[in-house]
Amino acid sequence: MPDPKNIPAGEDRRYLLGDGKFRFACHSGVACFTRCCHNADMYLYPYDIIRLKQRRGLTSEEFLTQHTITAMRENPYFPNVMLKMSDLKDSPCSFLLKNGCTVYEDRPYSCRAYPLEPAFYGDGENQLNIRCYVARHGHCLGHRQGRQWTAHQWMADQQMDDYHEINAGWARLDSLFRQNPFGEKGLDNPALKMAYMASYNMDTFRRFVFDSSFLSRFHVPQERLEDVRESDSALLLLGFDWILRFLFGQGRLRAI
Ligand code: SF4
Numbered sequence: 615m616p617d618p619k620n621i622p623a624g625e626d627r628r629y630l631l632g633d634g635k636f637r638f639a640c641h642s643g644v645a646c647f648t649r650c651c652h653n654a655d656m657y658l659y660p661y662d663i664i665r666l667k668q669r670r671g672l673t674s675e676e677f678l679t680q681h682t683i684t685a686m687r688e689n690p691y692f693p694n695v696m697l698k699m700s701d702l703k704d705s706p707c708s709f710l711l712k713n714g715c716t717v718y719e720d721r722p723y724s725c726r727a728y729p730l731e732p733a734f735y736g737d738g739e740n741q742l743n744i745r746c747y748v749a750r751h752g753h754c755l756g757h758r759q760g761r762q763w764t765a766h767q768w769m770a771d772q773q774m775d776d777y778h779e780i781n782a783g784w785a786r787l788d789s790l791f792r793q794n795p796f797g798e799k800g801l802d803n804p805a806l807k808m809a810y811m812a813s814y815n816m817d818t819f820r821r822f823v824f825d826s827s828f829l830s831r832f833h834v835p836q837e838r839l840e841d842v843r844e845s846d847s848a849l850l851l852l853g854f855d856w857i858l859r860f861l862f863g864q865g866r867l868r869a870i
């Protein structure tokens with residue numbers, strides 16, 4: 615791990631943290647306060663969208679339309695959903711006001727993780743391992759103040775554990791999508807559109823589960839079904855299981 619004292623101010627660096635510690639503090643007293651909330655190039659993960667749309671009292675469709683853009687980025691076979699910045703000067707995040715983030719308790723995973731960049735990996739269905747990198751941006755003064763943190767301490771402090779089960783499931787799917795299960799049709803493949811719906815658009819996916827032939831084709835235990843009716847998180851996990859089944863023939867969801 616590089617010694618942060620040896621990284622010149624203004625330079626961007628990224629390094630694997632491992633069992634080491636990093637120094638960091640972010641608060642309204644730093645001179646760069648909210649600088650990182652402008653012109654941000656930020657991925658939103660499926661659970662981010664659930665938290666944010668509930669926070670804003672929007673449907674999934676409304677949230678996706680108003681606050682996101684889709685783009686083909688690191689994964690060439692499945693679109694990413696990105697947080698849309700506003701059209702105002704310096705492109706601030708649309709959730710930013712003068713005093714800071716207006717969705718702070720439900721801010722996206724990447725916002726709460728910074729300066730950590732967790733990467734999920736595993737070789738089994740339920741295995742969750744996280745490897746953490748530290749991203750150090752030259753404009754961020756938080757690296758030069760505050761206490762020392764291990765990755766575990768930082769993730770607990772930022773309440774990131776709430777996200778990890780779902781984000782690990784998403785990371786697994788994302789790695790499978792990179793094998794291009796959609797073939798030559800790509801974005802025009804109806805299977806891709808279904809997978810996108812089950813990942814990002816919970817309101818539409820809930821109607822699909824309860825108002826189509828879904829439940830006559832897949833066995834969902836009654837207790838799970840009740841959770842899915844009430845909870846977007848439970849519905850999203852069902853969506854992941856369904857994608858695993860219909861695209862890859864894997865997972866715990868059984869066809870009838
Ligand atoms: S300290 Fe870093 S993370 Fe905090 S507001 Fe400044 S630039 Fe953003």
Ligand code: SF4
Binds near residue numbers: 651710717721725
């Ligand atoms: S969601 Fe909040 S913390 Fe994240 S970029 Fe927007 S204003 Fe900043």
